[in-house]
Amino acid sequence: MSAVTVFCGASPGHHPGHQETAADLGRALAEAGLPLVYGGARTGLMGTLADAALDAGGKVTGVVPRRMLPYEIAHTGLSELEVVADIHERKARMAELGDAFVALPGGLGTAEELLEALAWAQLRIHRKPCLLLDPYGFYRPLLAFLEHARDEGFLHPGDLERIVVCASAEEVVAQLTAPFVQLSSEVAEARPTPVRRRLPGGRTAFLFSGAGSQRPGMGRELHDAFPVFAAALEEVCAGLDPYLDVPLLDVMFAEAGTRTAALLDRIAFGNPAIFALQVAQYRLLESWGVRPDVLFGYSAGRMAAAHAAGVFSLTDGCRAVGTLSRLMGALPKGGAMAAVEASPEELRPRPGVVVAAVNGPRAVVVSGDRDAVTAVQEEWAGHRRWTRTLRTDVAAHSPHFDPLLDEYRRTLETLHLHAPRLPLVSDITAKPVGSEACTPEFWVRELREPVQFADAVSMLAQDEVTTYLELGPGEVLAGMLGDCLPNADTPPLVLTTALDWRALHEEHTDNGQE
Numbered sequence: 001m002s003a004v005t006v007f008c009g010a011s012p013g014h015h016p017g018h019q020e021t022a023a024d025l026g027r028a029l030a031e032a033g034l035p036l037v038y039g040g041a042r043t044g045l046m047g048t049l050a051d052a053a054l055d056a057g058g059k060v061t062g063v064v065p066r067r068m069l070p071y072e073i074a075h076t077g078l079s080e081l082e083v084v085a086d087i088h089e090r091k092a093r094m095a096e097l098g099d100a101f102v103a104l105p106g107g108l109g110t111a112e113e114l115l116e117a118l119a120w121a122q123l124r125i126h127r128k129p130c131l132l133l134d135p136y137g138f139y140r141p142l143l144a145f146l147e148h149a150r151d152e153g154f155l156h157p158g159d160l161e162r163i164v165v166c167a168s169a170e171e172v173v174a175q176l177t178a179p180f181v182q183l184s185s186e187v188a189e190a191r192p193t194p195v196r197r198r199l200p201g202g203r204t205a206f207l208f209s210g211a212g213s214q215r216p217g218m219g220r221e222l223h224d225a226f227p228v229f230a231a232a233l234e235e236v237c238a239g240l241d242p243y244l245d246v247p248l249l250d251v252m253f254a255e256a257g258t259r260t261a262a263l264l265d266r267i268a269f270g271n272p273a274i275f276a277l278q279v280a281q282y283r284l285l286e287s288w289g290v291r292p293d294v295l296f297g298y299s300a301g302r303m304a305a306a307h308a309a310g311v312f313s314l315t316d317g318c319r320a321v322g323t324l325s326r327l328m329g330a331l332p333k334g335g336a337m338a339a340v341e342a343s344p345e346e347l348r349p350r351p352g353v354v355v356a357a358v359n360g361p362r363a364v365v366v367s368g369d370r371d372a373v374t375a376v377q378e379e380w381a382g383h384r385r386w387t388r389t390l391r392t393d394v395a396a397h398s399p400h401f402d403p404l405l406d407e408y409r410r411t412l413e414t415l416h417l418h419a420p421r422l423p424l425v426s427d428i429t430a431k432p433v434g435s436e437a438c439t440p441e442f443w444v445r446e447l448r449e450p451v452q453f454a455d456a457v458s459m460l461a462q463d464e465v466t467t468y469l470e471l472g473p474g475e476v477l478a479g480m481l482g483d484c485l486p487n488a489d490t491p492p493l494v495l496t497t498a499l500d501w502r503a504l505h506e507e508h509t510d511n512g513q514e
Contacts, residue, residue, distance in 0.1 A: 003035040003061070004176060005098025008045040013105065015136055018045060021169070022104055023052040025133055028169035030058025032177060037097045039090070040064035040082075042075035045104055050075050061097060065090045101130045102172055105138030130163045131172050139165065147386060202466030206285075206292040206308070208278050208301030209472030210451075212391045214270045216256035218473040219277045222501065223253075228287045233280035239314060240272045243322030248272055267394045268329030271300045275321045278304035278471045279314070281497045285469075290504060292469070294423040294460065298477055299357070299396060299451055302427055310421035311437045320443075323411045327404035328394050335395030336370040338377050339363065341385035350376060356397035357451035360483035365390070365451075367398040401447050408447070412440035430455035453477075457484035461492075470496040 006029075012019055026049040029036050036053050039046050040062025053060050054077060061080040065087050074081060084090050095101070132139050143163070166172045222229045237248040244251075246263060252273050254260035263269040278301065285291075297305030307317040340347075343362050344355055352372030357365035366376050373395075377387040394400060417438045424433040428449040436442040460468075470478045475496040485492060495504070 003037050003098045004029060004100055004102055005037040005094045006049060006102045006104060007094075008038065008049055008104035010039065010041040010044040010046050012044050015105070015138075017136060018105060019048045021133060021135060022048040024169040025049060025102065025104065025172060026052030026054075026058070027056045028173045029053055030056035032173045034173070034176060035059040035061065035079075037061045037063065037094055039094070040074050040078070042073055042077075047075065049104070050078065054078070063090050063093050063097070095128075098128070100128055100176055102176075103130065103132050103139075105132075105134055105136060129175075131175055132163060132165045133169060133172050134165050135167050203293040203464050204291070204467040204469060205294045205296060205460050205465045206282070206305070207468055207470045207477045208295070208297040208305040208308075209274070209470055209474070209476045210297075210299030210301045211267060211270055211274065211396065213473045213476045214264045214273050214391075215473050216252075216254060216258075216261040216264065218252055218273065218498075219280065220253050222280070222284065226284055229280050229284040232283040233276055236276040236279050236314065236318065239318030240276060240322050240325075243326050244269065244272065248276060252276070265391055265393070266329065267392055267396075268325045270392070271328070272321055272325050274300055274472060275304050275317070277473060279307060279317075281471045282308050284501075285471075285497065285504070288505060290469075292422065294425060294463065294465065295420075296425045296427065296456055296460065298427050298453060301472065302446055304471070305424060306420070306437070308422065309424040309433075309437075311418055311424070311433075313416065316415040316417075320412065320415060324404075324408055324447075327408060328401075331394055331400060331404065333393065334370050335368065335393070335398070335400045336373040337365055337367045337390040337392055337395055338373050339365050339388045339390060340376060340380050341387070342380055347376070354398050355450050356395075357453060358455070359451075359453045359480050361454065363454075363480065363483060365397075367395040368400065369395070397448060397450055405444050405447065409440050409444050412443055415440075425456050425459065427451045427453065427456060430459050453480065454484045457481060458486070461485055465492070466490075467493045467495070470494075470498075472496075472498065474498050 006025065008022060013022075022045045026036065030053045036050070036058060038049055038060070041047060041064070042050065050060050050062065059079045060075075061082065062075055062078045063082045063084060064074045066083050066085060074083075082093060084093055134140075143165070146163075164175055166175060219229075219233055223233055224230075234249065237252075240248050246260065246269070248269070251260055251263045251269050254263075264273060282304065292308075295305045295309050297303065303312070303317055303321050306312055307314060312320060337356060339359070341362055342364055344358055344364055346362075347355060347364065347366070350372055353366050353368035353376055355364050356367035359365065366373055373389075377389070380387055417440070419435050419437055420433055424437070425431065426433050426446070428446055428451060430452040433442075468478065468481060470476070475498065478494045478496050481492075481494055497504075
């Protein structure tokens with residue numbers, strides 16, 4: 001790591017411990033050999049931070065806007081001082097110089113910069129990790145607000161998960177120097193060599209995410225960078241295009257905010273796009289020598305996982321996915337799905353809604369009639385539990401799918417189904433899939449019965465899986481693992497193909513496997 005950018009105020013803060021916290025962080029960064037980038041002032045929390053780092057022998061770079069030099073009284077003893085045109089350029093330069101952000105409590109500017117860091121991720125400028133040094137709960141109200149923003153769909157999947165709250169300066173340094181700290185980005189940017197991801201010993205599970213994880217531009221960067229991925233993606237899209245009104249690759253690569261990109265939020269396009277991306281990601285990882293010991297597909301992700309396991313050929317997989325997308329697109333409107341912070345036992349039966357997934361001890365997905373789903377959300381919001389409406393226009397794993405089951409079964413009966421060649425775990429039984437994979441009825445059940453994600457993860461952990469690698473557009477399943485995995489002396493390694501492909505590729509080329 002070349003440098004750490006710290007956001008803090010030029011005021012002394014509003015808690016007696018704020019300046020002590022700043023000094024602790026400055027010393028800890030210097031002692032760990034981590035260069036510091038900050039706002040350049042010698043007053044308030046900024047001055048305390050810089051003085052402590054310099055006194056401990058650290059390297060400190062300050063960035064100060066030209067017009068604010070008299071106001072902020074620039075520090076004169078820094079290793080380097082950069083003077084920029086204005087406050088906007090200051091933020092951009094500070095963000096550019098650091099490989100990770102740390103925010104200190106005690107100043108209004110800190111919250112402002114944190115929100116700006118999220119905006120940078122929204123604009124796909126960069127997705128560097130954000131650490132909050134917060135021993136006093138300063139950021140708790142802001143994080144609660146951001147959780148509501150995420151639940152309303154105003155943040156991309158994984159944006160909030162990049163924010164890690166630390167109780168001490170020592171914990172910040174431990175996070176920054178951990179071997180597997182996530183420093184990769186979805187957008188190519190000029191930056192130092194990425195942190196490498198060495199897959200440790202033990203078993204590796206590939207997790208294929210489901211509907212709702214799709215996003216505009218998904219796969220475009222890998223398509224431009226790797227011929228293996230591009231060829232695989234184009235092959236899968238060609239197999240799915242006969243079932244769609246618009247070429248799938250055009251939809252996946254459409255600019256965000258356009259009418260074509262909006263088609264991804266329709267299940268008829270979203271599910272095929274996820275299947276195509278995951279198959280291409282699997283082929284790319286396979287070409288690098290990254291192999292799974294076990295496969296798991298969450299809901300719509302089951303099809304790419306089953307293809308990777310050898311149940312469906314690519315031709316048959318495209319036919320199954322394409323037919324199902326056409327059938328789902330023809331369903332009557334009025335269905336909805338929502339995530340709710342509740343256990344299955346806490347939910348009381350309500351007409352028109354069922355439990356579609358159990359994602360953790362207190363995390364379920366409900367599905368059914370829109371009014372009934374909304375009523376469940378309102379009930380649990382009244383209990384001060386979070387809820388989030390999912391980005392889908394159908395009610396999967398509910399009676400809403402009953403009208404399409406017979407025709408889907410007839411399609412499956414024309415396919416050549418095989419028992420898995422690689423271990424495959426069912427998302428509805430949380431058990432290994434065997435010869436039942438050869439029966440159309442099993443795949444019909446996969447559409448209707450609830451997903452048992454929590455049980456499946458528990459089973460994988462018992463099976464000595466130590467590395468979880470998510471395939472898909474983001475880090476949806478990776479974000480849910482923490483509540484499902486048992487406590488262990490050595491925490492598992494959790495990676496996502498969308499965010500960590502650079503480090504995986506770096507490890508592959510270092511081992512001479514290219």
